[in-house]
Amino acid sequence: MITPNIEALSMTELQYIARKQGIEDSDSMDREDLVEVLEDLYEDSDNRLSVDESQYASSNQQRFMNSLVEHGSEEWIGDLPGVVKLPEAYAETTIHLMLKDPYWAHTYWSVCSTELAKLEHSVDSYEFFIRVYMHESTDGAGDSDSYDIYVQKTDSNWNVNLPVPGRAYSVSLHYVCESGKEGMLCESRTVTSPSCYWLDHVSELNRDQACFNLLFSSLVTKGGALLDNPLVQQIVVGLEEERRN
Numbered sequence: 001m002i003t004p005n006i007e008a009l010s011m012t013e014l015q016y017i018a019r020k021q022g023i024e025d026s027d028s029m030d031r032e033d034l035v036e037v038l039e040d041l042y043e044d045s046d047n048r049l050s051v052d053e054s055q056y057a058s059s060n061q062q063r064f065m066n067s068l069v070e071h072g073s074e075e076w077i078g079d080l081p082g083v084v085k086l087p088e089a090y091a092e093t094t095i096h097l098m099l100k101d102p103y104w105a106h107t108y109w110s111v112c113s114t115e116l117a118k119l120e121h122s123v124d125s126y127e128f129f130i131r132v133y134m135h136e137s138t139d140g141a142g143d144s145d146s147y148d149i150y151v152q153k154t155d156s157n158w159n160v161n162l163p164v165p166g167r168a169y170s171v172s173l174h175y176v177c178e179s180g181k182e183g184m185l186c187e188s189r190t191v192t193s194p195s196c197y198w199l200d201h202v203s204e205l206n207r208d209q210a211c212f213n214l215l216f217s218s219l220v221t222k223g224g225a226l227l228d229n230p231l232v233q234q235i236v237v238g239l240e241e242e243r244r245n
Contacts, residue, residue: 006038095173097188102165108157109173123177135168166195202238
């Protein structure tokens with residue numbers, strides 16, 4: 001059951017949802033009373049799950065919707081003052097790159113309809129691919145290494161691997177024809193993956209037991225296993241090499 005995040009809604013939004021749910025005198029209630037009434041309403045709805053539905057409820061944790069939709073559906077809630085529905089697509093061709101962690105980023109893109117129509121008329125068959133650049137400098141200038149990721153025409157986003165933390169990255173969207181001809185449609189801004197301080201200061205961890213315990217205490221499971229994280233693995237390798245030397 002998808003539940004609105006009641007506490008995060010404005011007074012106007014609370015009153016609108018209350019009217020949609022048929023709550024009497026909602027316009028005269030203060031914020032505290034509205035929040036309490038709506039929370040009770042959605043809690044009662046969640047408790048009315050049938051036996052068949054409960055078999056598929058893997059967690060009791062509530063899921064909050066990130067837009068105003070009808071409770072328990074994906075339909076737009078309607079004419080809420082000051083709120084507009086986002087368009088399915090924008091009339092521009094763009095690609096963006098967002099960092100997730102030191103080793104991964106997320107890229108998403110859109111191709112405007114006129115650009116697609118131009119491609120359809122100018123070439124017989126084509127594919128899209130993303131070119132990932134790893135730059136020498138953080139401003140994106142100078143030489144760079146790159147690799148390509150082929151995507152479907154229906155795709156609009158992808159997770160991108162960042163081979164080396166602490167380096168600058170950007171992506172561009174390309175098309176390639178059966179003849180081998182290719183062209184670039186758009187390019188993202190450059191983002192910099194954060195570097196890890198401890199990769200360059202493993203000697204401090206070896207010398208300072210308290211510092212070592214502080215860093216790794218949150219990276220070990222209850223069973224004593226180290227988390228499967230490439231950055232942590234690099235630190236461990238650096239510790240072992242420093243101790244051997």
